[in-house]
């Protein structure tokens with residue numbers, strides 16, 4: 001048995017329509033999809049590893065989405081819940097609507113022949129008390145929605161500046177996480193909820209101390225600026241994680257393997273000028289580097305195997321209400 005510490009990798013299976021929707025592009029209503037291209041490529045890059053895919057319910061109910069969900073599970077990966085409608089302002093939903101988002105996606109995933117999900121990640125990096133309570137009630141083992149970084153507020157400012165009128169999320173204070181996220185823990189912890197169940201929170205890892213992002217899309221942007229810088233930056237992050245006992249949770253997206261022509265309408269999105277082959281080669285390097293320092297598993301397996309479930313729960317929920 002290896003004695004190396006654990007790291008987790010997950011993919012948020014955000015589809016083309018979801019990006020167009022958040023961007024305020026009315027073309028989203030036809031639900032354009034790139035899953036037929038993205039999913040086989042992701043499965044190839046991630047081959048041999050059992051990781052986690054957070055799936056959007058509105059995709060899983062469609063034929064190509066259900067096919068993708070089944071293929072992901074058949075390759076040995078965990079399928080988790082990434083909401084139904086993928087609206088980054090999920091924290092503004094009523095408790096009933098939030099529950100519907102969870103249950104409709106659970107139904108779509110099980111209808112595709114895959115076990116009921118036990119992990120959730122919201123689309124806007126926000127957590128509310130309602131969400132934590134609902135997940136605990138519904139038997140979830142973990143939430144993975146938080147991103148403890150100061151880039152969150154910057155991303156929000158960028159979104160508010162570039163989004164078209166009528167997208168529905170303009171000016172929302174909690175979109176992409178508030179400033180309080182900067183002080184949120186980087187490591188996994190437990191929420192104290194009314195029930196006996198203890199929901200684990202597994203934040204998307206940011207660079208220890210600096211709190212700058214280290215997720216796939218951010219690394220890709222650095223790589224486009226300077227491959228040498230990107231490699232040094234990621235290795236520094238991995239060494240800092242090892243030194244400080246942080247188990248990195250690396251977040252990937254389909255756009256990390258797709259070229260611009262494969263995601264028409266997403267020219268506004270950073271990194272879309274890079275060809276898919278270059279992105280795949282870079283992601284291969286990132287995953288190989290991660291494996292030099294850690295044993296790499298999915299987020300659900302990480303929560304099961306780590307000692308986070310024996311830690312003292314935290315009470316404070318500062319998300320949204």
Ligand SMILES: [Zn+2]
Nearest residue numbers: 012014082123
């Ligand atoms: Zn997403």
